[in-house]
Structures are given as structure tokens and as C-alpha cells.
Amino acid sequence: MMTQTQKRIFEWPMLLVAIWALQALEISLLQLPAHAGGLNVISILSVYLALTRSWPVLLVLSTVLAVMASAAVTHSGGVVLAAYVWTALATKAAAQAFALEGRRQFTGLVAGAFVFRKALTFVLLSTFDVQPTLTGAIGYTLAGVVPAAIAGWFLFPLFMAWDAYFLHEAEDARELNPDRIK
Amino acid sequence: MIAALFAAPLIPIFLMRIDLPRLNLYDRAQSYVVHPLSELVTNAFQGVGHIWSRYLYLVDTQRNNEALKQEIAGLKNEILGFEEVRIENERLRQLTSLPEFPKFDGVTARIIGQDLSSESLGFLINAGEAQGLKPRMPVITADGVVGTIERVFAHSALFTSVQDPAHDVDGLSVRTRARMIVEGKGKPLVARLKYLDRAEDVRVGDEILTSGLDGVFPKGLRIGLIVKVDRPRTGILQEALLRPSVDLGRLEEVVVLRRSEEALGAAAR
Numbered sequence: 001m002m003t004q005t006q007k008r009i010f011e012w013p014m015l016l017v018a019i020w021a022l023q024a025l026e027i028s029l030l031q032l033p034a035h036a037g038g039l040n041v042i043s044i045l046s047v048y049l050a051l052t053r054s055w056p057v058l059l060v061l062s063t064v065l066a067v068m069a070s071a072a073v074t075h076s077g078g079v080v081l082a083a084y085v086w087t088a089l090a091t092k093a094a095a096q097a098f099a100l101e102g103r104r105q106f107t108g109l110v111a112g113a114f115v116f117r118k119a120l121t122f123v124l125l126s127t128f129d130v131q132p133t134l135t136g137a138i139g140y141t142l143a144g145v146v147p148a149a150i151a152g153w154f155l156f157p158l159f160m161a162w163d164a165y166f167l168h169e170a171e172d173a174r175e176l177n178p179d180r181i182k
Numbered sequence: 183m184i185a186a187l188f189a190a191p192l193i194p195i196f197l198m199r200i201d202l203p204r205l206n207l208y209d210r211a212q213s214y215v216v217h218p219l220s221e222l223v224t225n226a227f228q229g230v231g232h233i234w235s236r237y238l239y240l241v242d243t244q245r246n247n248e249a250l251k252q253e254i255a256g257l258k259n260e261i262l263g264f265e266e267v268r269i270e271n272e273r274l275r276q277l278t279s280l281p282e283f284p285k286f287d288g289v290t291a292r293i294i295g296q297d298l299s300s301e302s303l304g305f306l307i308n309a310g311e312a313q314g315l316k317p318r319m320p321v322i323t324a325d326g327v328v329g330t331i332e333r334v335f336a337h338s339a340l341f342t343s344v345q346d347p348a349h350d351v352d353g354l355s356v357r358t359r360a361r362m363i364v365e366g367k368g369k370p371l372v373a374r375l376k377y378l379d380r381a382e383d384v385r386v387g388d389e390i391l392t393s394g395l396d397g398v399f400p401k402g403l404r405i406g407l408i409v410k411v412d413r414p415r416t417g418i419l420q421e422a423l424l425r426p427s428v429d430l431g432r433l434e435e436v437v438v439l440r441r442s443e444e445a446l447g448a449a450a451r
Contacts, residue, residue, distance in 0.1 A: 024219030027295030027306060029227055037300035071209040074297045074304025074332045074340045075348050121301055130348040132301055136368040140300035
């Protein structure tokens with residue numbers, strides 16, 4: 001078993017490796033039908049972070065995740081990056097406004113965030129870069145939203161377990177206060 | 183503070199508009215890990231698929247069928263090439279000098295993955311800088327034009343397909359020699375023709391080839407067939423849709439064309 005300090009050191013490298021492995025799977029296998037792109041586990045993780053992290057931490061983490069996501073696209077990386085970060089921030093605003101938490105609400109948020117991100121990407125691409133077709137954008141959004149929501153439903157307990165393992169509040173408190181070990 | 187938070191993502195959009203190739207340091211680092219893993223997964227998956235389809239299910243029939251299909255595709259391109267030469271010869275009889283075509287050599291690469299974004303119809307291949315690849319190199323198959331190299335990593339590269347909205351290729355009609363720009367529509371099955379003069383005679387079924395005038399593709403490669411023509415009552419342009427000759431869903435191997443001097447440079451390294 002790792003100590004809390006070891007966990008703190010290893011959490012981020014392990015997360016990086018996990019995301020890289022997932023991205024490799026998404027690039028090669030876990031593609032949505034009709035060339036609708038990957039499942040984008042990073043976007044689902046961003047929603048989870050929006051629910052559980054503070055605004056500044058969310059900005060930093062969602063930017064890091066967005067950089068990772070934008071590295072796997074052929075062009076318009078800046079638009080993809082901005083859309084991911086804005087979606088994470090908007091998701092947090094929505095979660096706070098409606099006091100959302102729990103698995104069911106998380107699944108709904110994943111679907112909402114997916115649609116929001118696709119719409120935002122369409123607007124940003126049309127404004128700053130290439131001109132995508134509206135029917136194509138709607139079709140790809142519809143093709144992706146249900147798989148994203150289903151993935152959100154199954155990934156939520158996994159994210160919770162990850163947080164529980166790496167944050168380990170009880171053990172953390174024991175390490176910080178040696179008296180509590182007794 | 184909230185305003186500053188929401189303004190921050192504007193930065194990458196404006197950085198994207200400046201050409202800063204060294205910004206993608208992380209991308210290159212990621213390519214060393216993610217792309218080989220993708221190749222491994224793709225190979226493993228295709229390996230299982232091939233065992234099932236080739237050894238357990240109609241072994242010889244499928245192999246013969248594939249060989250014949252490849253032969254037919256090659257012959258089609260060859261016939262079109264001869265047709266191009268014949269038409270060109272007729273025109274050149276009236277001229278005194280032959281135009282010079284740049285020479286290319288091909289690097290065969292396997293598709294190891296697809297773009298994660300639905301906004302760009304891109305593919306990942308297992309050849310990169312080590313094989314002498316550079317951005318804007320043409321990507322083709324025996325069926326015709328596939329796309330253009332967009333981002334190159336050490337041993338892999340991402341290319342945009344001809345159906346991607348960011349992809350343009352200069353084309354011409356085999357029948358009428360009308361010139362046009364073929365631009366992707368962001369859908370796998372169609373591309374659109376841009377800047378097509380209303381006076382040009384363009385019909386459904388016309389074959390469109392590369393004109394060789396965009397500085398990327400050599401002349402005479404198949405792009406696709408026109409499937410719809412829309413000639414509005416007013417305006418100086420007409421619009422048309424094209425079905426690309428390459429089926430993205432069946433793409434497994436591609437050839438990246440390098441200009442001969444680039445090939446020589448890579449060999450010298």
C-alpha cells in the first residue's frame with residue numbers, strides 16, 4: 001500500500017498514463033459510428049472535475065486535459081482546446097446554479113456538456129477557422145451524445161473510486177496529525 | 183475573476199492563428215506514447231479480424247476477391263492515366279513545348295487510428311519524419327486522392343481527408359477540362375465543388391481529376407464523380423457535390439507522395 005505522500009506523487013503520472021492509454025484505445029478502436037469521432041473520455045472527466053473541484057483548480061485541470069485532447073485532432077487544435085475549457089467552466093456554473101450532484105445528475109450533465117461543447121465548437125470553427133456544415137454538426141452531436149451519457153453513467157463510480165483512493169481523507173488526516181494514529 | 187476565467191480560453195484560439203510550430207511540444211511527447219499504443223491495438227484488433235475472416239471464413243475466395251479488386255482499381259487508374267495522356271497529346275500537338283511534371287516517389291503507410299474529433303475527418307498513419315514526411319504532402323491510394331498530411335511526428339503523422347472541410351484540392355473535369363476547387367463537407371461520403379463558373383458544362387457523372395495546379399497533388403489523380411449539380415437562376419457560380427473515389431470506411435493502407443528531391447534528402451540523412 002502506498003502512503004499518502006506516495007499517492008500524491010504518483011497520482012498525476014498515473015492519471016497521465018491512464019489518459020494516454022484511453023486515448024490510444026479511442027484513436028484505434030473506440031470510435032463512434034459514421035466517423036463521428038472518439039468517445040472523448042477527457043470530456044467526461046472534465047464534467048466530473050467541474051462537479052468536484054474549485055474554480056481556479058478546474059481552470060488549470062481542464063486546460064491540461066484540453067491540451068491532451070487537442071493533441072489528438074488533425075487541425076483546429078486551438079478551437080478544440082478553448083471549447084473544452086469553456087465547456088468545463090459552463091458545466092461548473094450549471095452544476096452550482098442547479099445544485100447538481102450524484103450519478104444521475106452527472107449523466108445528464110455529461111450529455112448537456114457534450115451538446116454544449118459541440119455547439120460551441122461549431123460556432124468557434126465557423127468564426128475563426130473552417131466552415132463546417134450545420135447538418136453534419138447536428139448529426140455528429142446526435143450520434144455522440146447517447147454513447148457519452150452511457151459512458152458517463154459507467155465512469156462516475158470509477159472517478160469516485162479514484163478520488164477516494166488518492167484523496168483518502170481519513171488517512172490524510174492521520175498523517176497530518178500523528179496523535180490520531182493512537 | 184469569473185470573467186477572467188471565461189476569457190482565458192480565447193488565448194489558444196489566437197495562438198492558433200499565429201504559426202508557432204514549436205508550440206506543439208506536448209503533442210510530440212504524446213505521439214511517442216499514444217501513437218505506438220494505437221498501432222499496437224489496431225494491429226492486434228486487425229490481426230484477430232484477419233484470422234477470423236481469412237482462415238476461418240472462405241479463405242481462398244476472399245483472398246482472390248481482394249487481389250482482383252486491387253487489380254481492377256489499379257487498371258482503372260491506368261486507363262484514366264492513358265486517357266489523360268491521349269487528351270494531353272492532342273493539346274500538345276498545337277504547342278511547341280511539353281510541360282514538366284514534378285517527379286514523386288511513394289511511402290506506404292498503414293492507417294493506425296482516426297481523429298478523435300468529429301469536426302475534422304483525419305487519420306493517423308504509421309509513417310512520419312523518419313520516413314521523410316512533411317506537412318502538405320499528398321496522400322493517395324490506387325482509387326485516387328485521399329488527403330493531405332497536416333501534422334508530422336517522429337514516426338507517425340495525421341492527415342486530413344479530402345472530405346474534411348479544411349481540405350481543398352484543385353480539380354478539373356475529364357470531359358470538359360473545366361477547373362474547380364474540391365472542398366470537403368465534413369461528411370465521409372461527399373465533397374463540394376467551389377468557384378465553379380456558371381458557364382461551365384458540368385453534369386452528374388462527370389469524373390474529376392487533380393489538375394496539378396495546387397502545388398500539392400500531381401496531375402491526373404482521381405478525386406471523384408459529380409453526383410449533384412445546382413445551377414441557381416442568378417449569380418456567376420454554380421454548385422455541385424462530388425462523391426470521392428476513395429471510401430474512407432475501407433481505408434487501411436495509403437501512399438504518401440514525396441517529391442523526388444525530398445526523397446533524396448531523406449535518403450542522404
